[in-house]
Amino acid sequence: MIAMVYEASARLPRLYDDRDLPWIGQLLDIVEQTVGEPWRVLVERVEYAPLGVHPSHRAAMLQALRRVLGGSGQRARIARRARALVLGPPALDPVERQARLATAAATLGTTADDVESLLWVDLALERPVVLPEGRPAETELAAFANLERIQRCVRRAHELQLRVWDRATELVRTVARYGLISQIRCDGDATVLEVMGPLALFHATIVYGRALAQLVPLLADHPRFELDIRCRIRGEEAQLHVAPPVWLPPPPVSRRMPSAAERLAHDLAAQGHMVEREPPPIASGAHRLFPDLALERGGRRWVVEVLGFATTEYLAAKLDRYRDAGLERVVLCTDLTTAPGSDRTAQICGFLRRVEVDDLLTTIDTGR
Amino acid sequence: MIEAELDGERPGDIAGVAWDDERRAWRLPAEHHAALKRELADAGVQVSDEVRGRDTAMTWTMPGLRWYQEVALARWLAAGTRGVIALPTGAGKTLVAIAAIARLQVAALCLVPTRVLLDQWARALAVCTGHPIGRLGDGDHVVAPVTVATYASATSWAPRIGDRFGLVIVDEAHHVGAWCPTEVFEMLVAPSRLGLTATPPDQMAQLARHVGPVVYGLTVEDLRGDGLAEHRLVTVPVALEPAERRRYRELRRRFSTRYAAFQRAMPDAAWREFVRDALQTGQGRAALAAWREYRALLAYPDGKRAALREILDRHRGRRALVFTADNATAYAIARELLVMPITHEIRRAERTRALAAFRSGECPVLVSSQVLEEGFDVPDADLAIVVGGSGSPRRYVQRIGRVLRPCEGKRALIYELAVADTTETAEVARRRSGLGRAPAVPGGVS
Numbered sequence: 001m002i003a004m005v006y007e008a009s010a011r012l013p014r015l016y017d018d019r020d021l022p023w024i025g026q027l028l029d030i031v032e033q034t035v036g037e038p039w040r041v042l043v044e045r046v047e048y049a050p051l052g053v054h055p056s057h058r059a060a061m062l063q064a065l066r067r068v069l070g071g072s073g074q075r076a077r078i079a080r081r082a083r084a085l086v087l088g089p090p091a092l093d094p095v096e097r098q099a100r101l102a103t104a105a106a107t108l109g110t111t112a113d114d115v116e117s118l119l120w121v122d123l124a125l126e127r128p129v130v131l132p133e134g135r136p137a138e139t140e141l142a143a144f145a146n147l148e149r150i151q152r153c154v155r156r157a158h159e160l161q162l163r164v165w166d167r168a169t170e171l172v173r174t175v176a177r178y179g180l181i182s183q184i185r186c187d188g189d190a191t192v193l194e195v196m197g198p199l200a201l202f203h204a205t206i207v208y209g210r211a212l213a214q215l216v217p218l219l220a221d222h223p224r225f226e227l228d229i230r231c232r233i234r235g236e237e238a239q240l241h242v243a244p245p246v247w248l249p250p251p252p253v254s255r256r257m258p259s260a261a262e263r264l265a266h267d268l269a270a271q272g273h274m275v276e277r278e279p280p281p282i283a284s285g286a287h288r289l290f291p292d293l294a295l296e297r298g299g300r301r302w303v304v305e306v307l308g309f310a311t312t313e314y315l316a317a318k319l320d321r322y323r324d325a326g327l328e329r330v331v332l333c334t335d336l337t338t339a340p341g342s343d344r345t346a347q348i349c350g351f352l353r354r355v356e357v358d359d360l361l362t363t364i365d366t367g368r
Numbered sequence: 369m370i371e372a373e374l375d376g377e378r379p380g381d382i383a384g385v386a387w388d389d390e391r392r393a394w395r396l397p398a399e400h401h402a403a404l405k406r407e408l409a410d411a412g413v414q415v416s417d418e419v420r421g422r423d424t425a426m427t428w429t430m431p432g433l434r435w436y437q438e439v440a441l442a443r444w445l446a447a448g449t450r451g452v453i454a455l456p457t458g459a460g461k462t463l464v465a466i467a468a469i470a471r472l473q474v475a476a477l478c479l480v481p482t483r484v485l486l487d488q489w490a491r492a493l494a495v496c497t498g499h500p501i502g503r504l505g506d507g508d509h510v511v512a513p514v515t516v517a518t519y520a521s522a523t524s525w526a527p528r529i530g531d532r533f534g535l536v537i538v539d540e541a542h543h544v545g546a547w548c549p550t551e552v553f554e555m556l557v558a559p560s561r562l563g564l565t566a567t568p569p570d571q572m573a574q575l576a577r578h579v580g581p582v583v584y585g586l587t588v589e590d591l592r593g594d595g596l597a598e599h600r601l602v603t604v605p606v607a608l609e610p611a612e613r614r615r616y617r618e619l620r621r622r623f624s625t626r627y628a629a630f631q632r633a634m635p636d637a638a639w640r641e642f643v644r645d646a647l648q649t650g651q652g653r654a655a656l657a658a659w660r661e662y663r664a665l666l667a668y669p670d671g672k673r674a675a676l677r678e679i680l681d682r683h684r685g686r687r688a689l690v691f692t693a694d695n696a697t698a699y700a701i702a703r704e705l706l707v708m709p710i711t712h713e714i715r716r717a718e719r720t721r722a723l724a725a726f727r728s729g730e731c732p733v734l735v736s737s738q739v740l741e742e743g744f745d746v747p748d749a750d751l752a753i754v755v756g757g758s759g760s761p762r763r764y765v766q767r768i769g770r771v772l773r774p775c776e777g778k779r780a781l782i783y784e785l786a787v788a789d790t791t792e793t794a795e796v797a798r799r800r801s802g803l804g805r806a807p808a809v810p811g812g813v814s
Contacts, residue, residue, distance in 0.1 A: 048657040090705040123713040
């Protein structure tokens, strides 16, 4: 069902498939029986239930359940207000206690019982278990658990190789937007993205790992892909191979802010420069280069690529590839927070948060 | 960065050295900077060192130190400005640390576990100097010659600022190796290191390696009525209701049968090994469930409920901290008495408001299981009620230390509720041992 290769002795996280549906169903039965009780009770019941699976699988499924159910409950926002109104000196007398709840209820426009039930509704383990959309499907839960497990490997990766057959450009642009260190090449009809993992870096590994993990949900949109992750799990080297059919949740709806490249293109256009956004990929031997924009300056065409994480070797190799493709007029913009010191080289324009048009033009004019 | 010409020497032979392909240089944890320089100098190697300028010329206005604070500082200086000072909560460890900064006149980085402590340290330092104090954490990113940082912020900032300080101070030093990652220390060149704790850990290896051994230690009993407030400890025996007693016995039997069998089979096994083993079988899981259930029963039975009400009624108006065994009990008490719980789930803004209300007397009672144990400075708090907890002497010392901070005419009262004829009695005795237990210090006072 799921293509997985275990090439090392490390205990790689197992991805869930239809063999897991029976016990996930039992777990969901417990969830239904616990509706209205605190999450703490659900966690305890699941921990001791005779599900016949290791505690790590129970924990993974509960985590997935939190993602499926989402949020902290509809009335979470007023929980803090209820606490502010109700909690104070100890109410040792039942009459005093009831009076305080009633006063708060009048302010909030509800009943005293309701106020009491609201007190901890925003707290992760104390809020009641609710199923607003009814009982989730076993496969949905398994898909979210799979996503989390693959992301965990990615966050502990030395390197990963992603092979896609459709809509590769979109994925490459996403890799660039997240500022990941990657090389793209063609292999037959497939596009291969070789992305450096966080464990191959000396700094910002957590931030980088988090950015890299954001790639995984996007794979759900690709009917054909192969993801190979070389990672370190519990101190042991391991390799995970993932390919469809694998259950993954639908990719999240993009609500992203404009990328640094998009903001730069906008700023250049606003100053009257001729800018071409996302020019076609450039072949350089077996590799493919994806500049973010092309710019007319002094009657010449310059291509600009905006990078996030980078190492000195990575920048030098990228410039070499542009040169091999016959392009000399290239500027790479590097984020100085994740690639410190990279702007000491020619053709590199460093930036913090936003690429400044003046800095870019100075870099171009210096290298003209 | 250190640049050195090594004739015939192979840098890779130096312990801990790794080749960094990115920088095309050999790397060694910054922590070894001073030792490496000494080693290279001894070998007659020419060295160019970019790490410099850690001395400061800050002026300090220090209040007088108490006798034990003077002794602690002297011991730390005598130990080569490396080591841990173990003094009870409220005995003025922060002041010893500030005196150390003033004495060495070097840039200092103070590591603290929480944002509350970040504020407290920044305030305490600002009282003693007119120079600006740097802050890393809680949304602040200001680095100054004397900077306070939370453990979390220090972890992410250390690669950038690790060469700027000559002294690193770590508060609540027993967290080193766990909450406070040792990587932070590896990234700091500071040769002088001072750890502060009320409860040195039993396993000192990590702390000793990165900060130093305990160089001076006193207990709560040593400072009673001297550096700490006078206090009285009252144990309140609580009886279970007949139905609760029956339930307790049944649950305890279910658990003990399984646990005893495991212990017979594996006499040297630790508790976590029992848990791992028990989770494999239905019987084992039932035993664990029974264990959890009887612990919950002991955490807050009717007897404790009644005793708590009576104590709070008897001491109306006093600033009381109620400590529970777990968050569930803290929420249960908060709900019954409509008092504010302080747990990790309560967000910072709300927690800050609650602490302000406690200080002003508007909310004179706070209930918590763990969060209030450390880094909570309220000299006015004079009543502690321990409703439940573990047998850990360390946690117990931290807990009662909250009400021992000295104040004019203060006499703290500590109530401890213990369910008679249950496992809780032994736990109470075990944790009490922390009060008089002197840290293992060669030549220390006990």
